[in-house]
Amino acid sequence: MIRTPWRRREEPLDHAELRRLLPAPGDPELSSDRLRGLEEHLMTEIRNRTPDTAPDTAPDPLVGPPPAGAPAGDRASRPGRRSGRRPVLVGVAAALALAAAGVAALAGGPGGSGGSENPGRVAAPPAGAVPAPVVQVVRGSTAGLAGAVADISGAAARAELPEPGPGQFLYIRSEVSGLVSWEGSDGKNRSYVDKIHPREVWMSPDGAKGWLLEPHGKGTGRDGITLDDPEGGERTLNSPSHAYLKTLPTDPSLLLEKIYDETRGMGNGPDQQAFGTIGDLLREQVVPPKLAAGLYRAAARIPGVVLVDDSVDAAGRHGIAIARTDESDGSRTEWIFDRETFAYLGERTVQTRDAEGIRAGTVRGHTAVTGRAVVDALKQRPAGSAPGGDRAGAPAAPSAGT
Template identity: 80%
Template sequence: MIRTPRRRREEPLDHAELARLLPAPGDPELSSDRLNGLEEHLMTEIRNLTSDTAPDTSPHTASDTSPGASTGAPPVGAPARNRAPRPARRPVLVGVAAALVLAAAGVAGLAGSSGGSGRAVAPPAGAVPAPVVQVVRGSTAGLAGAVADISGAAARAELPEPGPGQFLYVRSEVSWLVSWEGADGKNRSYVDQIHPREVWMSPDGGKGWLMEPYKEAVDRDGITLDDPEGGGRTLNSPSYDYLRTLPTDPGLLLKKIYDETGGMGNGPDQQAFSTIGDLLREQVVPPKLAAGLYRAAARIPGVVLVDDSVDAAGRHGVAIARTDEADGARTEWIFDRETYTYLGERTVQTRDAEGIEAGTVRGRTAVTDRAVVDAVKQRPAGLGDAPPSA
């Protein structure tokens, strides 16, 4: 009988043996920038390790009748496959990660530094790992009834009519996907921290102001949105005055949208849905037009009802949704279950694509205020005034 020789138990390496196995150390003195970069990388690893220990409170998958559900590929609106929850990493691994990062710094440096491949050591400032949820499949069952309730509530809404010299004001909480390639060359899904965004626009679209101090491209006191040519007069660049000229009949609305957006985006149906969503997201829409837009959206192929979605403010509601077949991203317009008022929007990845995992929340918004004010940077009563320009 052939026996496998019994191996001698390996003894721990002493310091001399360890030194022979490791590469020769470089300059032990690191610049302050290098140390800061390593600290940022370490904190990112710790956040990634500990975030996996959070319990999964997302809803369970329901039925779906969206396009692709009968094919061999994962149905649109569903994750790639039903997977068991990822086991949480043990807290002791945080210490291991820290030791590995520090060891790499002391021996040979960290890949992705300024002298390496050029990849960022840490994600952009303020970015956090994108939340991942279990995708709730949509269905056309109940869509007609929900749209009737939503459009009815929109038509009855009492919105103030802006007068000469006044401005439309919209405040939202927002967060969007941040593209980042780590030092190891792998893409990771990060998002902006949820932060406020405020917009003031004149009814003709000629004057406006944006405040979103979280974004580096926007000064703390905001940036102008003035349009010297007199404001937008198209579906893709509308003004309030322009919106008042649109038909409110859903059939006529939808025809106009298809006609004016032909050849844009990822197909006519997806572009029509996206165009309506853009009109709703950061506008004060005349009530009868808003009702017509919701009814028009329900006629677009692939639009479904999602039983539960969550906006950027954490508010739950029902959603009118459609998945972009090109990249698997599903956009959900969220409405209050009782009043059927518009709450916000969420975009969820429905299948693994382009390095983004199924269930990743790519973007979230929540409209918290819509009003008419007398001047740029003036807020409705109770919110206080914005800081003056520098």
């Protein structure tokens, strides 16, 4: 190989020529750990998901196989589909705000360390965040799943739920907490969560008007944000209204087929997305009784769904849980039900294995539904309900099946 000999330039480079030879400076970028943290926070807001180190995912013969037409894991995705409900815009806003803060820190702006030895890292966790609780991993199993689902769906079908009239609004109050990832000054990620705080949602039956109040959360401010949809967008499983839910089939096979079809190509695989979609409907809606019963029976047919003997919601209430582990990140989402009445209490998401800086047993997020009602005006609370910024003692148990 013939090498061209290096020759010394006889004239120095001027500034303009030097700039042409050097690469253009790039924009500040988030570290991979910080970016993963933001993604975790966003997904927690969207799906809000007790660990399962070795879940029994064998199909339960009493529950039955997936319905005809349910897609396998390799079915082609459908481009252009969008998932997520309008209240999830809060999570998007929070993630964008955190991302902006991260870039500012890397650039030496507020919250950053500028010329310190560890640029882009902050010495304290985010305001209002506390160390994420770590719980013992509880194994899930298909044993007993069919019987539990029969009890839960039966209670749901018998539930007496509020039905909104013209001009009225559905009101849902819950206690919530979500994951916050923080990179300390030593460069290590630590799992923090928001302090448990109230969240209130008002929605018109047709979904055209709504309001979200979460003053201790991120992205809503003290006065909350609008959920209005003046253009009257199309209602789907991922953007439902109460009126839309009343049009859905209640047969479990038909329901599951529709869920798989509408969510094809979304999320971390069709089975996990189907489970997450049902969970979203249960968490912050007033689901008609027969539909709620059908949704529980449909969920039991999703591969990987198990029964967990003990779980705890954000209000500290214990119950049994229908759960599924997302194998992509090791997080298990549990829907929690009262042991006696089989009423829906809330949801918890726990890490089942060490992954992405999150240790097994970490509670990534949990919720507790503390009230569902019908009110006459936007931002109006039911009689006896505490303001959104206050916690009025022990929450009352929600109606069965919701």
